[in-house]
Amino acid sequence: MQNFIFHNPTRYIFGEGQIQLLSQEISKIGKKVFLVYGSGSIKKNGVYEQVLAQLTGFEVKEFSGVEPNPRLETLAKALPLIREFAPDIILAVGGGSVIDGAKFLAVAAYFDGEDLWEIVKTHGEAVTGKVIPLGVVLTMSATASEFNGGSVITRWATHEKDYFETEETRPRFSLVDPQAQYSLPEEQIIYGIIDPFSHVLEQYITQTTDFEVQDRLAEALLLSLIDQGPKVLRNKQDYSARANLAFAASLALNNLIGSGVTQDWATHSLEHVVSGFYDIPHAAGLAIITPHWMQVVGLTQKFEKMVRYGRNVWGLTGTDEVVAAGAITKTSEFFSSLGAKMTLTAWNIPHESLEQLVSAAVKYGNIGENALSEVQIRDIYTRCY
């Protein structure tokens, strides 16, 4: 096990009706609230009204229209407004994209570099100076952005998608009411299962095998997602299943299971390339790429962990070879059973895009625990059509 520091001071406030604690939480930070949200679904599901009711007595400015796969170009429009308003807190009301966007605003508002993309390109190292405190009201569990300091941003102009992470962009508080997710469209529920599943795999399917606690915790989250995810799809108002799914998603990427662990993240990088060009939902890309990554990389370079995954998560028995191969089939069948499309072709991404993706991924550089070769990258993408 490698040395690590686990320090996650976010107040994670969970459960039915917890949005009523919003006013109290904001009061601890300040009076001027810059409210950020997406395309307006919060106006349909009642969350916007609940939030506004809590903001009585605060000075509020709104910025909406943060899109899925949030874009630098969109977010840049908010910066003059923020600088003029000088908020005490940025309040993100939405899912992972809105929170990621709000994190970018929190560091970009007072960024004194020349080029905002530096923040992302350096994975946050370029961030200096004041960061505006962040609060979250979560409306879709998936990315765990409500429980970590990371953010994924797309620069549409150059079709680049990358992440940054800082300690200062951890939300001061996150309010997670599973009921606020009852009205999510089916597609987003599906991605809300696959995205955290992939987050766990990125921290679990590695070459190292002396992280017994972290591996067991990872398996616990995978088993929870396999068990609870389909229950939510069957009954969208099953509070218990919703709550378990939401909690599992938050824990899938809050630094706990990744503490002291060698991680991979190749699947995410390969997906960022795809959605950087084609703007498909992030988890839709993950569902397609994951089984092929397991075939090309898992079976060869992380065989021992693939066997463990097959036995402990999918309950497979037999020889190591049978179990490892079976684990890929099980993973693929699971994503498919949830309703995910399993090829790029199904998303109307033409086979002619192959070399475009390969060369963008090669340019991305050092993908995964052991830096994928161009041959491996081409092999994985080829299988995805």
Place this chain on the structure above:
Amino acid sequence: MQNFIFHNPTRYIFGEGQIQLLSQEISKIGKKVFLVYGSGSIKKNGVYEQVLAQLTGFEVKEFSGVEPNPRLETLAKALPLIREFAPDIILAVGGGSVIDGAKFLAVAAYFDGEDLWEIVKTHGEAVTGKVIPLGVVLTMSATASEFNGGSVITRWATHEKDYFETEETRPRFSLVDPQAQYSLPEEQIIYGIIDPFSHVLEQYITQTTDFEVQDRLAEALLLSLIDQGPKVLRNKQDYSARANLAFAASLALNNLIGSGVTQDWATHSLEHVVSGFYDIPHAAGLAIITPHWMQVVGLTQKFEKMVRYGRNVWGLTGTDEVVAAGAITKTSEFFSSLGAKMTLTAWNIPHESLEQLVSAAVKYGNIGENALSEVQIRDIYTRCY
């Protein structure tokens, strides 16, 4: 799942040589350090020297002699020294007892009530006013006191043992170097496995069944303890096993697996009664009481969870009745295989103590998830001799 707030801001600093970060962590808090430790084992294993080297340039006052099952009477002696010294931070260097003692000092120093026992009797509710910040260098993993705000204190004069908990007594930082535990005597390793195992059971063997994530996480920790504990006993310098055991112990009681969960804690209460009179090691008492509590309470009132425990943790198969009963045997065999004594008699506690224990436990009041009856209490204790 019940509503909950998970907020654990302790900086948990883990790994080989991490004590070298001590000076840096203290500097964030202040200059005057009140150093608390136990019977002096830290002077034999090199930890004291490492700590002192880090305290160069700070103003330091020491208080030693905090015993296992720390006593109000002992701790009270430190209070005039603390008030005179007015430290910026209390630094606990030791295991759970030293940390628990330091937590008591942190709240007792400026406690303005009449009777210090009020702090414990009210489980912390009586705490008002200034609490001195706390830092930890851990030398024995077991209680998870390094990762929570709780503390167990004994008032020897009346043979009462109880806990208090506050947000302010969460350590600001905890340094956990598994190597600092290489020299622990075998007995303490054994207790360092049983204590966290019991902590998990208290949060897991309950009547409620809709905490899939928390239950899976609890199972992950139990499986880790079963796998890694014996490895540490076989090779005391197995870094990987030590690290996993230490991390599992910290996570067993840092509020995570207990988030939103109905909990039990009857075994702990029944044990506090025993060690309140006979001063045996806390985990020694837990090892004895746990299987009998499972027999009397688990099989009747928490049957469904006992079955789950048998299947998911011990891999048992068969009818529910066979699995639940088998899980008790497995638990008992596990503790015994580690080297724990399995009867009170083996600790020279005479059978005549039975009614003394029963009446003290009854006086304790409302023990466990469903308030044990006097009949149940007597039944459990009777089986312990």
